[in-house]
Amino acid sequence: MSRELPPQQAFQTHCLAQMGVVSWLSIEKSESASDSVTGTVFMPVQPWPVDVATTETSPAETPIYPESTGFRSSEPAPVPVAKLLPEEKDPLVHHLREQLNAGPEIIVEDLQPIEELAVDIVVEPDPALNTHITRLNIYAYALSNKLLILSDVPEVFSQAEEVERLALKMGQALLKQSVDEWQGSAFSWPGALRNPHFWKRTDWLFGALESYVGRLVKDFPETPLLVLAGAQITQLVADLPPESLLKHYPTARIVSLSELYRIPELRKEAWQVMQSSFFR
Known part of the structure; x- marks a missing residue:
């Protein structure tokens, strides 16, 4: 059937x-x-007919996935190269040599050196200050707004109270009066400076010392009597510029107070030096 x-x-x-x-x-x-x-099998030319629109499609409506052409469809599409006119093309490298050999009237801008403007920079020379003192530790005593004692002390010093009593007795003997008003402080160089380059700047050391002494004697009504006790502070004041105020004070130079405290035999000589310096 x-x-x-x-x-x-x-x-x-x-x-x-x-x-x-x-x-x-x-x-x-x-x-x-x-x-x-x-x-009867009917074989149409296109089994699933698609209506083709006659209007042009915009770039936004272009299908994302192009028509597959086999394995080559996964390869990136070649980028179209814009065609330039011969006069619009950049000169090749081998043409630069020809241009350089052509004559001095042709200037290749890319090969020109950068022109630097000359600027006069004034570099101040280091001050010619002769001193070998790079570290300094002193105690200062300002007594009765008349006498100033600057004494060397070791970097690690544990006899501050004994030296302080010695300074007060010395001041009382020199001024021939009781010392009711006085102040004591310490000065250290380089102190908080950690850069070794600054340690060699003796002008900084001189300026710091002069500023320190200036603060101590600012309330002195007259020129202070200055006692330099110790080899380092004596040498440093001697190396100061001639215009420094410290070099114009009446000055007595003796050994440090710490040595006078440890060696009482040196006190007689120190007393004679101070008497001859202040009371001639």
């Missing part, structure tokens, strides 16, 4: 046969599996 299939079902049957399906029919009770089926 055979029956005719409609064209659509006949085309589906043909496609299934191409895939290996030889039978694609529902068997009803009145039909058997051996019944033959015939039909």
Whole structure:
């Protein structure tokens, strides 16, 4: 028994046969599996027709995925190279040599050196100050707004109270009066400076010392009597410039107070030096 299939079902049957399906029919009770089926297969040119619009598409409507052409579709599309006129092209490197050899009237800007403007920079020379003192530790005592004692002390000093009492006794003997008003302080160089380059700047050391002494004697009504006790402070004041005020004070030079405290035999000589310096 055979029956005719409609064209659509006949085309589906043909496609299934191409895939290996030889039978694609529902068997009803009145039909058997051996019944033959015939039909005319209609093969359209484009099974799924697409309406093509005649209007131009904008760049935003361009499909993201281009039409596949096999394995080459995964390769990046070549970038189109813009064609320039010969006069618009940049000169090649080998043309630069020709231009340089052509004559001095041709200037190649890329090969010109950078012109630097000359600027006069005034560099002040280091002051010619002769001193070998690079470290200084002193104690200062300003007594009765008349007497100033500057004494060397060791870097680690533990006899400050004993030296202080000695300075007060010395001042009382020199001034021949009781010392009711006095102040004591310490000066250290380089102190908080950590850069070794600044340690060699003796002009800084001189300026720091003069400023320190200036603060101590600012309330003195008259020129102070200056006692330099110790080799370092004596040498440093001697190395000061001639215009320094410290070199114009009446000055007595003796050993340090720490030595006078440890060696009492030196006190007699120190007393004679101070008497001859202040009371001639």
